[in-house]
Amino acid sequence: MKFIAIIPARYASTRFPGKPLARLGGRTVIERVYRQVADVLDDAVVATDDERIRDAVLAFGGKAEMTSPAHRSGTDRCWEAYCRQGRDYDVVVNVQGDEPFICASQIETVKRCFDDPATDIATLVKPFAAEDGLAALENPNSPKVVLDAASRALYFSRSVIPYLRGVPREEWLARHTFYKHIGLYAFRREVLRAVTALPQSPLELAESLEQLRWLENGYRIGVGVTDVETVGIDTPDDLRRAEEFLRHHPEYNQ
Numbered sequence: 001m002k003f004i005a006i007i008p009a010r011y012a013s014t015r016f017p018g019k020p021l022a023r024l025g026g027r028t029v030i031e032r033v034y035r036q037v038a039d040v041l042d043d044a045v046v047a048t049d050d051e052r053i054r055d056a057v058l059a060f061g062g063k064a065e066m067t068s069p070a071h072r073s074g075t076d077r078c079w080e081a082y083c084r085q086g087r088d089y090d091v092v093v094n095v096q097g098d099e100p101f102i103c104a105s106q107i108e109t110v111k112r113c114f115d116d117p118a119t120d121i122a123t124l125v126k127p128f129a130a131e132d133g134l135a136a137l138e139n140p141n142s143p144k145v146v147l148d149a150a151s152r153a154l155y156f157s158r159s160v161i162p163y164l165r166g167v168p169r170e171e172w173l174a175r176h177t178f179y180k181h182i183g184l185y186a187f188r189r190e191v192l193r194a195v196t197a198l199p200q201s202p203l204e205l206a207e208s209l210e211q212l213r214w215l216e217n218g219y220r221i222g223v224g225v226t227d228v229e230t231v232g233i234d235t236p237d238d239l240r241r242a243e244e245f246l247r248h249h250p251e252y253n254q
Contacts (some may be wrong), residue, residue, distance in 0.1 A: 001090040003111060004044065005037040006081050008074035009097035013052035013237050018052050020097050021120055022239055025246045025253060027060075029233060032252070034062045040107045041093060047074075047081035049157070059215035073210055075185070077195045082189070090114075095188040096134070098233040099240060100242065101252055102184065106226050110186045113222035116150075120219040121195075122186040123153070124226050137173060143181040143209055145223065153221040156209050161207035179223075185211075191219060 009020040016022070027035075030046060030053060038044040046057045049069040065081040078094045092113055095102060100107050106124055113122035113151040128137050136142065141191050142156040145236035155161060165170050172178070182248050187195070195214055203212040214221065231245050232238065246252055 003041040003091045007046045007095045008077040009048045018166035031060045036102050042106045047077045069108040109224035112138045120191045122222045124182040124184045128178045130173045133142045136176040144179045145179045
């Protein structure tokens with residue numbers, strides 16, 4: 001199978017304008033994301049609606065496609081960028097442009113989900129650890145996932161799922177394995193085309209989670225489990241935390 005990484009990157013972010021071009025350890029955030037995935041997959045391209053981001057990617061030797069500013073989501077932007085490639089790939093991996101420490105093992109875990117021919121879409125989860133604390137588990141900005149016996153997603157929620165009836169909340173992390181969703185998605189090519197044509201669904205609108213639209217329409221989402229922590233960048237404070245992470249993990253500067 002042939003895999004391509006497409007990295008959506010917008011300049012206009014409410015919480016952190018210009019985030020892809022922010023400097024992290026001497027490189028832009030978008031360059032770090034690109035370099036983390038370019039050697040793991042067959043190809044990689046940044047999909048952007050801003051010439052500054054395109055020019056920055058081309059300057060470090062990466063590939064970039066200009067896409068419409070009217071897209072509702074990064075998934076839609078991925079499909080337009082894919083259609084501009086002029087060659088076929090079996091799977092499109094949507095890599096978030098604000099995950100500069102995504103690693104090869106995570107990409108490989110997602111790729112292995114497609115060993116199952118029933119997998120339409122694949123994504124990643126990480127178990128919550130007891131030391132994360134109840135506040136991390138209950139954080140609505142950190143979606144949770146429940147899986148079936150075949151490691152497919154049953155549901156995603158901003159609420160804590162499952163609810164442990166009869167168990168004090170302070171014991172939940174010790175009594176059950178809860179999964180935190182990591183926003184890395186991979187789609188079979190024709191599935192990506194199809195999901196971009198779907199209207200928003202009731203569950204998606206209720207929880208503001210795009211992946212619920214896919215579940216509501218019957219798509220099977222395979223889930224890989226990783227123990228690697230990610231450091232996403234949504235705000236300037238996150239960038240400062242990423243700088244601290246980088247100081248303690250010099251291997252990301254290679």
